[in-house]
Amino acid sequence: xxxxxxxTSASFSYLDRVRVLGETLHRHHPDWEFTxxxxxxxxxxxxxxxxxxxxxxxxxxxxxxxxxxxxxxxEHDIVELCTAVKGxxxxxxxxxxxxxxxxxxxxxxxxxxLTDIERALDTHDVILTPHQLQPDTNETTIRDNEIGSLKFGxxxxxxxxxxxxxxxxxxxxxxxxxxxxxxxxxxxxxxxxDQKWCDHVPAFFENVLILRDPGYNVASWNLSQRPxxxxxxxIIRAAESILRFFxxxxxxxxxxxxxxxxxxxxxxxxxxxxxxxxxxxxxxPKGLPERWWAFAHYESGNLIPSRHRLAYRQDRNLRRxxxxxxxxxxxxxxxxxxxxxxL
Amino acid sequence: MKDDIVSLEHxxxxxxxxxxxxxxxxxxxxxxxxxxxxGWREGRNPSIAFDTQFYLQRNPDIAEAGINPLHHYVFxxxxxxxxxxxxxxxxxxxxxxxxxxxxxxGQGPAIPAEGVLSAxxxxxxxxxxxxxxxxxxxxxxxxxxxxxxxVQKLISVEQTACADLSWNYLHLSPSCPRLxxxxxxxxxxxxxxxxxxxxxxxxxxxxxxxxxFVRARPKDQPVHAVVHHFMGHAPEDIADIVEAIGYDRIxxxxxxxxxxxxxxxxxxxxxxxxxxxxxxxxxxxxCSHGEDRPAFLARIGAFFSRFTPCVMAPSEAALxxxxxxxxxxxxxxxxxxxxxxxLSDSRIPFETGGTGRPIRIAFLGQRAxxxxxxxxxxxxxxxxxxxxxxxxxxxLAHSVPAAGHIVHTPVNIARDGGDAMIRAVVARSIDVxxxxxxxxxxxxxxxxxxxxxxxxxLAPDGEGNVPALLRGTASEQGLLLDSENELTTxxxxxxxxxxxxxxxxxxxxxxxxxxxxxxxxxxxxxxMTNRSxxxxxxxxx
Numbered sequence: 001x002x003x004x005x006x007x008t009s010a011s012f013s014y015l016d017r018v019r020v021l022g023e024t025l026h027r028h029h030p031d032w033e034f035t036x037x038x039x040x041x042x043x044x045x046x047x048x049x050x051x052x053x054x055x056x057x058x059x060x061x062x063x064x065x066x067x068x069x070x071x072x073x074x075e076h077d078i079v080e081l082c083t084a085v086k087g088x089x090x091x092x093x094x095x096x097x098x099x100x101x102x103x104x105x106x107x108x109x110x111x112x113x114l115t116d117i118e119r120a121l122d123t124h125d126v127i128l129t130p131h132q133l134q135p136d137t138n139e140t141t142i143r144d145n146e147i148g149s150l151k152f153g154x155x156x157x158x159x160x161x162x163x164x165x166x167x168x169x170x171x172x173x174x175x176x177x178x179x180x181x182x183x184x185x186x187x188x189x190x191x192x193x194d195q196k197w198c199d200h201v202p203a204f205f206e207n208v209l210i211l212r213d214p215g216y217n218v219a220s221w222n223l224s225q226r227p228x229x230x231x232x233x234x235i236i237r238a239a240e241s242i243l244r245f246f247x248x249x250x251x252x253x254x255x256x257x258x259x260x261x262x263x264x265x266x267x268x269x270x271x272x273x274x275x276x277x278x279x280x281x282x283x284x285p286k287g288l289p290e291r292w293w294a295f296a297h298y299e300s301g302n303l304i305p306s307r308h309r310l311a312y313r314q315d316r317n318l319r320r321x322x323x324x325x326x327x328x329x330x331x332x333x334x335x336x337x338x339x340x341x342x343l
Numbered sequence: 344m345k346d347d348i349v350s351l352e353h354x355x356x357x358x359x360x361x362x363x364x365x366x367x368x369x370x371x372x373x374x375x376x377x378x379x380x381x382g383w384r385e386g387r388n389p390s391i392a393f394d395t396q397f398y399l400q401r402n403p404d405i406a407e408a409g410i411n412p413l414h415h416y417v418f419x420x421x422x423x424x425x426x427x428x429x430x431x432x433x434x435x436x437x438x439x440x441x442x443x444x445x446x447x448x449g450q451g452p453a454i455p456a457e458g459v460l461s462a463x464x465x466x467x468x469x470x471x472x473x474x475x476x477x478x479x480x481x482x483x484x485x486x487x488x489x490x491x492x493x494v495q496k497l498i499s500v501e502q503t504a505c506a507d508l509s510w511n512y513l514h515l516s517p518s519c520p521r522l523x524x525x526x527x528x529x530x531x532x533x534x535x536x537x538x539x540x541x542x543x544x545x546x547x548x549x550x551x552x553x554x555x556f557v558r559a560r561p562k563d564q565p566v567h568a569v570v571h572h573f574m575g576h577a578p579e580d581i582a583d584i585v586e587a588i589g590y591d592r593i594x595x596x597x598x599x600x601x602x603x604x605x606x607x608x609x610x611x612x613x614x615x616x617x618x619x620x621x622x623x624x625x626x627x628x629x630c631s632h633g634e635d636r637p638a639f640l641a642r643i644g645a646f647f648s649r650f651t652p653c654v655m656a657p658s659e660a661a662l663x664x665x666x667x668x669x670x671x672x673x674x675x676x677x678x679x680x681x682x683x684x685x686l687s688d689s690r691i692p693f694e695t696g697g698t699g700r701p702i703r704i705a706f707l708g709q710r711a712x713x714x715x716x717x718x719x720x721x722x723x724x725x726x727x728x729x730x731x732x733x734x735x736x737x738x739l740a741h742s743v744p745a746a747g748h749i750v751h752t753p754v755n756i757a758r759d760g761g762d763a764m765i766r767a768v769v770a771r772s773i774d775v776x777x778x779x780x781x782x783x784x785x786x787x788x789x790x791x792x793x794x795x796x797x798x799x800x801l802a803p804d805g806e807g808n809v810p811a812l813l814r815g816t817a818s819e820q821g822l823l824l825d826s827e828n829e830l831t832t833x834x835x836x837x838x839x840x841x842x843x844x845x846x847x848x849x850x851x852x853x854x855x856x857x858x859x860x861x862x863x864x865x866x867x868x869x870x871m872t873n874r875s876x877x878x879x880x881x882x883x884x
Binding site: 111112230232233234235236243253257260263265267268270271272274275277278281282 | 400401426429430431434435438439442445446611612614615617618620621624625626627628629630631
């Protein structure tokens, strides 16, 4: 069987999550090669040693061959950037000869084996998991879930599996190109990072598998239809299917509100959440400053406001005028914005 | 404004507030006034059934507007169906605490503050204390003279039984008690606290203990090892000690399910009975006790493989569960109940109902979630204003807040004697005890005490000692229910009164049993008989 290349994408602030994903993935698939696509740089004094991580390979953003990298990165906030690189990374692995590539979000933990995905890639070229598999009936739930998916995308791009055959590669190239140009959180204009694009996939591509097993990609947005249960043999299920992976989108109390709403008065989903939080606490990177992201600041150390990124993104002339927008001082973009905002 | 206060009063538990916040009680301020002026801003709760911080967190508009959350709930929130406590509050707190405890847990060898004795000094103390008789080497998780509980009670009974026989009772516990097993780190010993015949000798390393014991032991006397509990110990150390001192017999008790999992009650994340699935199961993977379970079982299993001990359980039900889930080698498996219930012949007449006295429903013992305290309190809150029922708690509060209308009678067995709970059940004329343990209890003192006090017992059906008791000897003095809904229905329909009228309630007492000692004595007697027979056969030859 050909080796599956699996990857995730994050900055260092999600390293705890990447570690949980890596560990749980290796537990069930020691044969899969797990690559971390990193959109960040180590802060001074922080050492990232791959040998001590449950990660097989590291690809830094600058290795992806993205033209005008500084300028391109500046257009994106942290979430947009870590999603925008996914298409490029997917193409890179396929170009290296991977026959099967699986992308998994860092805030996912694997609970059972994913061999069915591996097998499905023998006959399908793209595999997607919809946010919901069943219509809801209650108005609040419809607003939370179905209308949420109409806004943010039908398929959850915390997971996508792609074959190395021509149709899989065609999808990867299309997705890469769109993400290089339009990977923004701009719901009013029909965009939601890498995700909303994939609403087009069943129409644009052949051999797409819409995975309808409720055990995959369980999250707050589909819990209403997928109660979590644990039987006396210790098997965890979601809506009667074996739980394959759970997407821990929000781990703060805000995330708990959704669990409270959709737990069906059962404790099991809270057990998953508290287990995950305990894992994150244990795997928190030591010595990493809180909320660290190397591309969050100008060279001066000032935080880059989102309105600066937006202004830069929307004005082609600014991009041309300031090819390195992170720099500070005389004739810098930071200086330019400061003066403009003082007017 | 006065009407507002009257309305709030209905949702405000004065007794709860004053007991939970002693500073308010000391200040002499009216508790409701305190809550309305300062208490809610300080995050205090007006009753066990209303969580101020939760209400404000879930309704940030009310928090921002600076509105008293109880006032908002009474006049608006309750009509809009707003929640006042987190769903599954107690259960979630158990799970969170289980993970917190795991993160905080240190398993390394700890050195007791008072230091350790040398082998010479311990040897001298042992020589001075040893009687010329057999030795019981007893191992448990804490010092039985300083802590209270079922295991400690049995060890005290064993020590007394040994004294009556002029046997020695040498007890070992970890000098620094801890959850789970102690890590076995070569060169860093786990210190043991030693008591001989009830007297504390001091702390010692396993190596020094072996040396001292070999020097001081009574000559030609048998030694029996009784492991009551492995918690806090390195089982490898205990194995080395048992082997080095030359044991004759070895017993391992299953007072709880520690030999199957470090979660002694088999409650996944201290919240849900898990039925001990395979250690590599997904459920164990998300349990605070599960991650280390394979290694934990390997260490316990190595002990069993080395000695093939006799296994003793405090009830047939506990033994059945252990045998079902354990594959450890053992020479025998015996149920040795910790107590025997002796009931009188005279039936207690049912006095409530006709006389107008409400049925007194009680919870006995510690206000702990695994013991079913939350189930009891939820029921008490539901029927708070129902004149047919009165709710009681008999036991120590241990700073766990309770609804103010639950009548609390402090019962301290350590101070007031072993039958204090039975006497309290009688004194309070308790009609019904709810024993809603969430795990299969191995030997539930509270259930026996309830029955001995003449109360009718309500418990969930399932595995464990309590359902077995209600299916057996106490079948006319209790009822097994399938669910909490059934329990609620029993009260709401008034059927509980009919059940009590038809019940055959009797009072009695709980006789303590000798634990391992009687068995060791019988085995020793058999050995001597066999030896005599062999000698006779030799002479015949």
